[in-house]
Amino acid sequence: ENAVFEQWKEDDASFFSTRACKEVESKIINQNLVIVTGHSGSGKSAIIQHIALKYKDQGWIVKRLKGVMEMIKYILEEECDLNSTILVLNDPIGKDSFDKASYRSWEASEQTIITFLKKGKLLISCRNYILFDYKVKGVLKENANIVNIEDVKCKLNNDEKRCILNKYMSNDKISEEDLTEILNTEAYFPLLCKLFSCDINQNDGYRFFKEPVKVVEEQIRCFRMEDRGKYCALVLLVLFNNNFCSDDVVRNKLLSYKFKRALNMCGLPQDTPLYDISDNLDLLKGFFVKKIGDAYEFYHDFVMEVTSFILGKDYPAELTQYADIRFLLRRVTLDNGSEQNRSCTIYLSDRNIDVLGERFFKAFFEECYIEVILHPALRDKRLIKVL
Numbered sequence: 288e289n290a291v292f293e294q295w296k297e298d299d300a301s302f303f304s305t306r307a308c309k310e311v312e313s314k315i316i317n318q319n320l321v322i323v324t325g326h327s328g329s330g331k332s333a334i335i336q337h338i339a340l341k342y343k344d345q346g347w348i349v350k351r352l353k354g355v356m357e358m359i360k361y362i363l364e365e366e367c368d369l370n371s372t373i374l375v376l377n378d379p380i381g382k383d384s385f386d387k388a389s390y391r392s393w394e395a396s397e398q399t400i401i402t403f404l405k406k407g408k409l410l411i412s413c414r415n416y417i418l419f420d421y422k423v424k425g426v427l428k429e430n431a432n433i434v435n436i437e438d439v440k441c442k443l444n445n446d447e448k449r450c451i452l453n454k455y456m457s458n459d460k461i462s463e464e465d466l467t468e469i470l471n472t473e474a475y476f477p478l479l480c481k482l483f484s485c486d487i488n489q490n491d492g493y494r495f496f497k498e499p500v501k502v503v504e505e506q507i508r509c510f511r512m513e514d515r516g517k518y519c520a521l522v523l524l525v526l527f528n529n530n531f532c533s534d535d536v537v538r539n540k541l542l543s544y545k546f547k548r549a550l551n552m553c554g555l556p557q558d559t560p561l562y563d564i565s566d567n568l569d570l571l572k573g574f575f576v577k578k579i580g581d582a583y584e585f586y587h588d589f590v591m592e593v594t595s596f597i598l599g600k601d602y603p604a605e606l607t608q609y610a611d612i613r614f615l616l617r618r619v620t621l622d623n624g625s626e627q628n629r630s631c632t633i634y635l636s637d638r639n640i641d642v643l644g645e646r647f648f649k650a651f652f653e654e655c656y657i658e659v660i661l662h663p664a665l666r667d668k669r670l671i672k673v674l
Contacts, residue, residue: 312341322411369406376410388655468497522553528613533565616659621635
């Protein structure tokens with residue numbers, strides 16, 4: 288927990304308080320539930336972390352939670368002091384798409400949550416296309432609780448964009464022509480400012496803001512050709528479900544096997560030491576990855592999505608076999624011959640259906656079996672035949 292807060296403080300050092308942030312701050316004073324919604328990379332998490340840190344400085348108990356069930360478990364603990372507790376929850380009902388299983392957990396526990404909100408506070412971030420899904424009802428859908436940072440009154444204006452960019456680098460280092468193009472950027476703007484400040488991207492100028500996915504993809508493919516240690520480090524983060532810790536590899540036989548498999552996929556010697564991978568992850572900090580305690584994570588979902596997409600195109604069978612099942616459920620589907628228009632989605636061809644069928648079959652006997660059963664691919668006759 289301390290490591291998480293240290294990371295928040297590090298991120299907060301470059302935070303600029305926008306109109307959207309002030310709106311959230313104002314709401315949370317007078318009510319106990321605020322949901323910040325917007326697109327990926329728009330600054331939702333940064334806003335609620337900034338506000339949570341302010342409350343922590345005032346003596347409140349701040350608890351970051353990873354899911355609805357963890358939140359309910361915490362609320363029901365006898366020692367939980369509801370009067371001075373603020374809970375922080377990102378993407379409770381789905382990250383990339385609406386998560387039926389998570390939403391059902393929320394629905395089943397909503398009365399417990401409402402009881403908690405009579406005393407404690409809850410800050411939530413959620414992507415707008417998930418929050419505004421027609422299936423979402425109850426307190427999550429009450430307009431009084433929602434701050435949509437894409438609304439006209441909260442959307443970043445050019446003055447705010449200049450200030451955010453200036454937090455990471457001086458505007459006088461950018462030509463007026465490039466600055467005009469940068470300020471026209473809508474998607475991912477706060478995140479792109481942070482990533483652009485890394486030396487790795489500044490040679491691309493405003494192209495990084497215009498085509499961020501393409502620039503990141505080119506950099507990863509460059510690693511694959513010229514720096515396999517860094518490429519392997521990113522592959523391991525995908526296969527380890529966005530949480531790589533050297534000690535876990537040493538203690539866990541399955542993770543050790545995944546580690547050896549990743550070395551083989553990336554063309555590295557099987558005796559490559561763990562510290563080599565850790566050193567490469569350290570070199571990628573600030574753009575591709577961040578370190579919380581002893582564990583490495585992707586810097587942002589955006590970076591993870593692009594990396595996973597590339598890995599899925601290069602090694603579809605290995606990704607299907609070894610990646611976390613919940614990642615597969617979110618990001619992998621079958622190619623049915625129609626247009627492939629979902630961003631960063633991996634479409635598997637017929638030759639990988641057996642591998643996907645075997646992985647799904649094993650998952651029927653795991654904790655997430657309901658999520659597997661609800662996956663759209665289970666309506667596909669080809670997969671049904673394999674099962």
